[in-house]
Amino acid sequence: MLAIWIYALGIMYSPGPVNLLSLNGGVQGHTRRHLGFFFGVACAMFILFISLSYLGHSLVNDEILPYVALCGCSYILYLAWQLIRSSVTFKQYPAFTLSFKGGLMMQLLNPKGLIATLPIATIQFPAQNMTEGQVICWSVALSLFAGCAPGSYSVIGGIVGKHLLNANAIWLQRIQQLLALLLVYTAFSIGYEHIYKAW
Numbered sequence: 001m002l003a004i005w006i007y008a009l010g011i012m013y014s015p016g017p018v019n020l021l022s023l024n025g026g027v028q029g030h031t032r033r034h035l036g037f038f039f040g041v042a043c044a045m046f047i048l049f050i051s052l053s054y055l056g057h058s059l060v061n062d063e064i065l066p067y068v069a070l071c072g073c074s075y076i077l078y079l080a081w082q083l084i085r086s087s088v089t090f091k092q093y094p095a096f097t098l099s100f101k102g103g104l105m106m107q108l109l110n111p112k113g114l115i116a117t118l119p120i121a122t123i124q125f126p127a128q129n130m131t132e133g134q135v136i137c138w139s140v141a142l143s144l145f146a147g148c149a150p151g152s153y154s155v156i157g158g159i160v161g162k163h164l165l166n167a168n169a170i171w172l173q174r175i176q177q178l179l180a181l182l183l184v185y186t187a188f189s190i191g192y193e194h195i196y197k198a199w
Helices: 002-012 017-027 032-055 065-085 100-109 111-127 132-164 169-196
Strands: none
Touching (some): 002 111, 002 132, 017 032, 017 065, 017 100, 017 132, 017 169, 032 111, 032 132, 065 100, 065 111, 065 169, 111 132, 111 169
16 A cells, blocks of 8 residues: 555655646746636546546547657647747736646546556556445545645745845746746656657
């Protein structure tokens, strides 16, 4: 059971598109406004855990994964473009808002979400001889754990952002551009690993 949590911690809390966008939201001081986004991420993970647990490994195989990765990479690049285009603002309502729907869709299309859930749902759950009820309980717990990952990044961004507010908006703009470039890097690294190598 401990192996499930260790794997989940390593994969869900590492930098990825969802966590990087949340970090940016925190830097701009919008952690509370993005709670729906974090919940959307958790719901997407729950959907992935349950569907993969019941449909099994045969549904998502090596032939399908490159297409899922292509959709995910395209969406990540779209988000990077939106992040580069949006201006840094200290107003209460910025132009770029993370929503429940955005969190749900991004995590469903995020190959990292699939990579995180697939080994747990198809290997670790069966290895523990879990009943249907146990699979649901573990899926809920792990999904909430996954939703806390972008939340923690946002809180960290909020702490960093408070120190930068006394500077000027140009530093926040540079951080936003850096995060956008990290998203582009993430998209290309996922594309290389799961599309280019697969074809």
